[in-house]
Amino acid sequence: MIKLKEVAELASVSTATVSRVLSNTGKVTKKTRQKVLAAMEELNYQPNFLGRQLRRMETKTILVVVPDIANTFFSKVLRGIESVAIKNGYQVLMGDSQNNGQSESQYLNHLRYKQVDGVILLTARTDPRLIEDLSDDYPVVLACEYLEGSRIPTVSIDNISSARKITDHLIKLGHRRIAHISGPMNIILGRDRLKGYEQAMTQNSCEIDQVLVQEGDFSYESGYKSMEKYLALQNPPTAVFAANDEMAIGAIKAIKKHHLSVPNDIAIAGFDDIDMASILEPELTTVAQPTFEIGSTAMELLLCLMKKEQLTKKQYVLEDQLMVRHSCGANKM
């Protein structure tokens, strides 16, 4: 493998000069630059970035930890991250934690071991203290998820109010016996969306039947199973708000299995607005998050952290949007 020193020899200059040409730093005359470039060309020189990274103590790479890469919601956030990262000379790598806290914390170790300069977490299933501690020493930004009372820079929507908004929507359509398929209760996201549901129910004097709150895990399967439970009740709900679209899709599948109709027999609302939400029939009423913007904002924040700039604002709460489609009966199909 050709190394910088050999290029220097062929071009009859010092390694310093070659390095200056390579990384475009410092002054080099046009003539020597040409000479060096020619030598690189001739030798087909491929720089070993490990050398640079070790010396500069930076990798120009960031890591995004995603709970589920197959979910289009997260892949859109990623697009936002990438657009800002590339513009600033950073590479983006992805880690799929598969909704697993342990796997998540392993990805975090990449920071400690100097494999990446910063991390954007789209999931926070591992011990919150671990994340807090890490963010004392390294650049970490949380997006979509957040931690209560944390000083970690965060970009997200107001999950409570969004959940309240979509539950309100169901209530306005005349539903009073509304069930909720929640996210995991050990995750804030899950708790917040439940809280929004409860607030809407209480504010509209709808009774909250504890049987109508089943805990899911954001997976299609858990949505399906929870819905089966509701359908087995003597007095099933007339509407269901699922804490994400995948579970909502699972619920719809279960309802169809029982030869019932969405929205005529049971209305379904989701959360996230994944691609499938508008493909599936009936098209899913859901809450759209500003995915691209969440990603780009998170990356901007991370850039500031990596430059050790003072952040003027640490918590960004972006606007969501209620997507009224056909699964709740508000729009005719």
Place this chain on the structure above:
Amino acid sequence: MIKLKEVAELASVSTATVSRVLSNTGKVTKKTRQKVLAAMEELNYQPNFLGRQLRRMETKTILVVVPDIANTFFSKVLRGIESVAIKNGYQVLMGDSQNNGQSESQYLNHLRYKQVDGVILLTARTDPRLIEDLSDDYPVVLACEYLEGSRIPTVSIDNISSARKITDHLIKLGHRRIAHISGPMNIILGRDRLKGYEQAMTQNSCEIDQVLVQEGDFSYESGYKSMEKYLALQNPPTAVFAANDEMAIGAIKAIKKHHLSVPNDIAIAGFDDIDMASILEPELTTVAQPTFEIGSTAMELLLCLMKKEQLTKKQYVLEDQLMVRHSCGANKM
């Protein structure tokens, strides 16, 4: 930041000994090991892997380039890769090329720059010569995709025979006017599935109407648009074989939009068996690839390449499986 040298000082041993404890190589007595571990603990030492990587000239990291991370087909292949990688002490990083050859070739540079030890490509949209050349110097494995007459180790199914098989299935159900929504013609995968379709048609003396072969790009949207074209024909097809499930789903959407029924009016078959294939109604008849096995086999091959072992076999063709569901009318719903 604490470094190895400081640990050595605190433990009153040499850096060599600390390194031996750290990387579990060579002999160290239990007593000194304890001493070193205690010192590491006390200083909260976090090794900088860049040092090790530079010295050993390996990163113990591999990169998987995926054309579309949001597609569950690829995320399942990834699971297979990861399972073997982790067992062998390798980290897996993902790059999303977004079906873009240029982005793909940028990810390949990570090899040249020594950022990763090997690459598994689940896409081959960039210049084949570039990939060939790279694989002369570095460990590269191709999975799902392949290159004609290439010496690059490859794991895939026989796309031609699979496509023939599913087209045969449609023909056996009585269809003769069958359309194909193909993948991109600049990709072998697309050409192979088309070839399989043509073979089945010809062998069964079905006329191949060139109007009934539209080129898509594996996206939902292109499936939708192609189907719209077929529906606008005076004599639309009675069945459509789409070169992947996403396009098949797009086609179904278009059919439903026209208030027609799948499979009663038009039968639809897909390819890949993504999660949505069995969720959507009607459930999609498609070809299931052994995703996990493709991934694990590809990783095994890559391990051999990285160990510079001689490969006994370079081309692995795995068995696919026809998944007969409801979108072609073979099974009653």
Place this chain on the structure above:
DNA sequence: AGTTCTATTGTAATCGATTACATTTTGAAT
């Protein structure tokens, strides 16, 4: 030509860990 200042280039230390080779320690056998 000589002086001064600046622009360019070179020398060598450096980043943090690993490891070839040298040295010391240990323990068993005599």
Place this chain on the structure above:
DNA sequence: ATTCAAAATGTAATCGATTACAATAGAACT
């Protein structure tokens, strides 16, 4: 106690690039 081999540990070079600092070349001016 002595010898010797094996085991443990230490010393210092090394990986490949970057960069602080030193040295030199070049330009501009008198």
